[in-house]
Amino acid sequence: MNDRVFSFFGVAPGSPEWLDWKWQYGNRITNVDTLAEIITLGEKEKREISLCLGGLRMAVTPYFASLMETDDPGCPIRMQAVPSVAETRVLPQEMKDPLNEEHYSPVARIVHRYPDRVLFLATRRCATYCRFCTRRRRAGEDDPAVDEEEKEKALRQRRITESGNSD
Numbered sequence: 001m002n003d004r005v006f007s008f009f010g011v012a013p014g015s016p017e018w019l020d021w022k023w024q025y026g027n028r029i030t031n032v033d034t035l036a037e038i039i040t041l042g043e044k045e046k047r048e049i050s051l052c053l054g055g056l057r058m059a060v061t062p063y064f065a066s067l068m069e070t071d072d073p074g075c076p077i078r079m080q081a082v083p084s085v086a087e088t089r090v091l092p093q094e095m096k097d098p099l100n101e102e103h104y105s106p107v108a109r110i111v112h113r114y115p116d117r118v119l120f121l122a123t124r125r126c127a128t129y130c131r132f133c134t135r136r137r138r139a140g141e142d143d144p145a146v147d148e149e150e151k152e153k154a155l156r157q158r159r160i161t162e163s164g165n166s167d
C-alpha cells in the first residue's frame, strides 16, 4: 500500500473519511503536481502527463492511488490510471466508438446490445478515468443531471427489454 497517500491527505486507512465515497470522489487527483506527491515521477514523465492533460482527463481516487507502487512505472494499477503520452498519438484506423455502442442506443443513455439486458449510462463522470476506456468519447464530458424525459425514455426502454425477456 502507498503510504504517501495517507500522509498527503492527512487521513488514516479505515477512517470515516477514507471509507466515504463522497470524500474519495471529492479528493480525486486530477493534476500532475498532486500526482507527483503520491508517486515518483521524473521530469520527462511529468511533461508527458501535462501534455496528455491538454486534451484528456485524469482522475484518480485516493483509494486507487493507494494501490499504486510508488516507484514502478510498470505497476499495472498505475498504468490503468496515469496517462501515457502514447494516448496522444491517434492512428487513422482508431475509432471513437470501438464497440459500436451508438448503433445499439435506441434512446439517449441506453445501450441495448444484448436482447436480455440494457445498460443505463446514469453519469459520464467516473471516479477514476481508466486509460483503456472504450467510452472516452463520453466519459469526462460535462455531465448535466439526467432530465425527466430522458429518464422516462430510458426506463421505458428497460421495461420493453424486461417484457421481451419474460415472454
Ligand code: SF4
Pocket (backbone or CB within 6 Å): 125, 126, 128, 129, 130, 132, 133, 134, 135, 136, 139
Ligand atoms: S466509463 Fe468505465 S472504463 Fe471508461 S473511464 Fe469510466 S469507469 Fe473507466
